[in-house]
Amino acid sequence: MDLLNELARTDIDPALLAQVQALFAQQQAKLAEKDFKITALTHELAYYRRVRFGKASEALVGEQRLLFEETVDTDLAAIEEELEGQAPAKPRRKRAGRQPLPPELPRIEHRHEPESCQCGQCGAELVKIGEDVSEQLDVEPARFFVHRHIRPQYACRPCQTVTAALIPPAVIDGGMPAVGLLAWIAACKYLDHLPLYRIEQIAARQGVPLARSTLAEWIGRIGVALQPLADRLAELLRQHDCLHADETPVRQLDPGSGKTRHAYLWAYRSGVHDGGPPIIVFDYQTSRAGAHARAFLQDWRGHLMVDDYAGYKALFAGGPTELACLAHIRRKFFDVHAASGSPVAEEALRRIAALYAIEQQGAGLDPPQRLVLRQQLAMPGLVELHAWLLATQRAVAVGSGTAKAVDHALKRWPALERYASSGTLPIDNNPVENAIRPIAIGKKNWLFTGSERAGRRAAAIQSLFATAKLNGLDPARWLASVLERLPTGPNSQIDSLLPFPDSTQR
Template sequence: MDLLNELALTNIDPAMLAQVRALFEQQRAKLAENDFKIKALTFELAYYKRVRFGKASEALVGEQRMLFDETVDMDLAAIDEELHSQAPTKQARKRAGRQPLPPELPRIEHRHEPESCQCGQCGAGLVKIGEDVSEQLDVEPARFFVHRHIRPQYACRPCETVTAAPIPSAVIDGGLAAVGLLAWIAVCKYLDHLPLYRIEQIAARQGVPLARSTLGEWIGRIGVALQPLADRLAELLRERSCLHADETPVRQLDPGSGKTKHAYLWAYRSNALDDGPSVVVFDYRTSRAGAHARAFLQDWRGHLMVDDYAGYKAMFATGPTELACLAHIRRKFFDVHAASGSPVAEEALRRIAQLYAIEQQTKGMTSSQRLALREQHAIPALAEMHTWLLTTQRSVAAGSGTAKAIEHALKRWPALQRYASSGSLPIDNNPVENAIRPIAIGKKNWLFAGSERAGRRAAAIQSLFATAKLNGLDPARWLADTLEKLPTCPNSRIDSLLPFANSTQA
């Protein structure tokens, strides 16, 4: 305003002075508006960061937490972009350290030379002293192309015979789809959980007509071809001395009623502390009856890590040895503490955290080293916790959430503490829960299995894919390679096709 007052005292034209005043007021209003937006966005950004990294996010679990984090991360980026655009002076953003891009990816170089190789000040020739290199990750959507097979035919005139190269064996004889396309379709359906109609739409956008009925036919034939591999995977899994087991419900179409009915996908996983490749096998069944687990395990006699589901109980009387999951015990106390802030539940969580801290120290140890550490630290900690649970049980209200959590822990105690007396038994059932989680989330896309046969086929293919991922293989590349070799592979060498990183028997 001082500048305007000085202008008013000069001989400046009043009309021009009025225009200057109007422009000044307009700029001041715009600055005020921008200042308000910046303050509002700064406040919103602080709020979202507090929500994203604060206790509110910890109250969510599983898929809720995953979707929550994704949404908040997108909102944070959008607010930061808006805030940057409102800033009066554009400053370079502070970027977090980037992870290096995988060296095996192909590189396409783009060289950006100055417009002139002469100095703009004196005209002297420029000398290269170095170069700045930055990398961006790009992607090319599924690219369809055609393999054209040409088989020249040669005739012998004296013998009146014709000779040509034999047609290579294929999973689908005379089929239109090459192994790469079959692998892509299977990955889309069973790893990315895309229904066939969405795969049909993806292909149509690139001008490739792939009818859903054709896709369904290919998947059906792939399932039959891969079933022996899945069966062999189950045989090798039952040779292990310790397994994890869990199950998740799925819906199965019931054509007679026009509705869906309950079915279950049972999951079995090898012990991560074992030597040899990791193995996951899914078994599709029409119910949650414990007889299905007994049918899968057959006469197997080892240590089985499970939750407290009653369906497993009948096996433990005459068969496997039960292991209880510490994570399930913790979950009971966590729910009580989250609901009421119970100091008893808090103390239980602290003691459980101590056991996990001991287990964390065993990473990379041999079985004998792990056993020595568990005997020195875990067994005494478990004994102290057991005594504390018995003592505390007498002082809490019967029927309360805390009492039920304590009762559950004590009921499972013999099976819970069993791991500490060995150097090769797991502490919880998290490995198999992690293996089954992608399917539990993905079923929101495909909603239901069309039939029991479809469920068994999905279980077989997902077993192979999950095992490939656990062993550091690219499922699509493994499947394409396997589908190419499978037609000519004798049964005696079927283990060479299993999804293990070193292609050796488990």
């Protein structure tokens, strides 16, 4: 029966009927969107299962295959988690074959008593008839231990009812890992750059069996849980007036060929002189096309500090104001001086050093005071440097290394001197390069990302960890606190979970 047609044939008020029809259309659109997402995730899940268990994986050998399998297993767990969030609620299937936690591990017992010892229905005294005991594995650095949760069960004889404390929600409902263990695994993988099979070996040395497939499932579910925090971090970043941007190449596995191809981790950092807690956000993309920067920044209009990569040029044509990095200018003269001992390059380095010395003087000043300092000292130094570069350009041999360094500085000059007209703009792009450096070093360990989804997950978790470090927080401790609060935290309080100072106390 068509309910809307039936309502139309009644004497219902036309305005009310219009409201009902609009509400019905809205609900239909939401259902269609949900069905589309479920279909897309189902197809993606089928694809990853084919990749994981198909012949393509046989082309990989040794550590390559181990890394590939853990990535796909993690992706599978993440997709299943997203599907469960879209589909109607149903009991989570129990996983067979879980090994008992080692009995020799120390136990910390937590007793969860009901709020009252009287029956909630008739007021009679409750009688203990048993206990529901569950165990979660937790870890401190180099020490595994077990949380033993004991929930006494009380019965009301007259009502024949049983009362026990509720099981608190968790990121992984009914799972074995405690938040400390999950935070340790994530820190090992994304801060210490350890593949999961190495984490498995670390646990095995203490007699704790943690299968790679289990670790992969946990990482996948953590990634899904933390994605809203990473998205919110990007939103807050785009509220800043000044940003640093840079990108670094990474290798992404192409399972069909057993080889790897280039992908890129784009990094965006808040300005070093901006107010509020510093933020770093990583954005994983499969190419270095400038369109990725435009897509990330959306309609942001501010000052963007970048190198001379051509991919940013179209971005500046649309609104953001370009800032050039003095450290990149200096680096070119440094290379010339190191190679040939050029006196011209030495003079350029001396003049640039004087500008950095002025910045050191203004390090502890507020923006208005720093602006005064820059206008009094840095601006004259920049004017002199520019005049010297123009004179030098006419004197050096065309095509020489010195000439190229001079030409590069002059080409970037309008964007280079812009910082001196403000008390908040940065002099160089070193802050974001320093944030990227640990990941660049870690690439020697993890070799490649196993998929685009794995790259996006790593970028989200790395964003949160790197921001925690910028704000003086222990990333693992912060993550343990967040994973404990996340299941019960409303969306309206998501900012209290971000890795900013005092967030663990909110």
